[in-house]
Amino acid sequence: MGRTPFYLVGPSPWPFCTASSVLGMAFGFVMWVWGKEGVLSGMGGIDLIMLGLLSLLLSLGQWWRDVSRESRVGFHTSYVEKAMWDGFILFLASEVMFFFSLFWALGHMSLAPDAGVNCVWPPIGIRTMKPWKVPLLGTVILLSSGATMKYAHLAVKVCSKKDMAVGLMLTMSYAIMFMCLQGFEYYWSSFTIMDSVFGGCFYILTGFHGMHVTFGFCFMSVMLCRVLRGHFTAKKHVVFKMCSWYWHFVDWVWVGLYVILYVWSF
Incomplete structure (x- = not known):
């Protein structure tokens, strides 16, 4: 086998x-929307979710653990890091198109509401x-979290472990708030996901955004653990950069949501 600058990953579950x-x-989401019980007796949609x-x-925790170990032992060469970054950019582009499709559905119904x-x-x-x-x-709160994440990202470039940790913890606190x-808002809402197309668009858009906030929170938790263990340097922090970019993406999606779903529809 020829030499390659890429690390050949072994089988992973x-x-x-x-x-x-x-x-x-x-499946759990579909069961919850339709009010169906699962295959297992007594298990509903919320339980499956x-x-x-x-x-x-x-699974993500174990996966991140393996990736962190590979990075620490030197398997992540410059070629591997570039490939990881390119893959992340493609992933982010797919996320942009995903939310664009949901915004398109909302815009279509709001600009040309039908007889329904x-x-x-x-409605x-x-x-x-x-x-x-x-x-x-x-x-x-979410825009403030973007500022604290930027603070943490700048801190990693100067190897300030304390500032990195403070920035991440502040960002995670904003995410929880x-x-x-x-x-x-969901608890006091006067409509549900089944109340016309507006209810469907509202809960799907805010729900998927909330899922991304949750994922970003988990991502930052992993980054905080790695920061406290001293895994990042001024030149080796591509995963931290991914976390920062992902969180800024979540921020800007919410800005679009706020303008279109709340201000425009009010």
């Missing part, structure tokens, strides 16, 4: 476990949330 967990969460989420977190919603938007009977109250507070506000 984590991609399969991660994909199976996501599939289970998707939580089981899939737990399995997903465990009496040709008005938002009659839907009491939308006031954009300058809880949603605005959530926007301020934002998710608490989203839960409060």
Whole structure:
């Protein structure tokens, strides 16, 4: 076999476990929307979603552990890091297109409402949330988290371990506050996911964004553990850079959500 600058990864169960967990969460979501019971007696959609989420977190944790070990022992050459970065950019592009499709659905229905919603938007009977109250507070919190993440990213470039940890912990705190506000908003909402196309668009958009916030929180938790163990240097921090870019992406998706879903639809 010829020499190669790339590390040849051995067999790993984590991609399969991660994909199976996501599939289970998707089935659970469908069961929850339709109010169906699962194959297992007494297991409903929410149960399957939580089981899939737990399995997903465990699988991702083990996967990240293996990647961290490979990096520490020197398997991540400059070629490997460039390939990882290119793959991350493609992943981010797919995420942009995913949310673009959801924004397109919302824009299509709001600009040309059909007879199913009496040709008005938002539909009659839907009491939308006031954009300058809880949603605005959530926007301020999430944008503040973007600033603290940038602070942590700048700290890693000068190898300031303390500032990296502080920036990450502040960002994680903002993420928790934002998710608490989203839960409060869901609890007091006057409509559900089954209340017209507006309810469907609202909960799917905010729900998927919330999933990305949760994933970003887990990503930052791993980064914090690695920061405390001294895994990053000024030149070797490509994974930290991925975490930073991902979180900024989550921030800007929410800005679009706030403008289109809250302000425009009010």
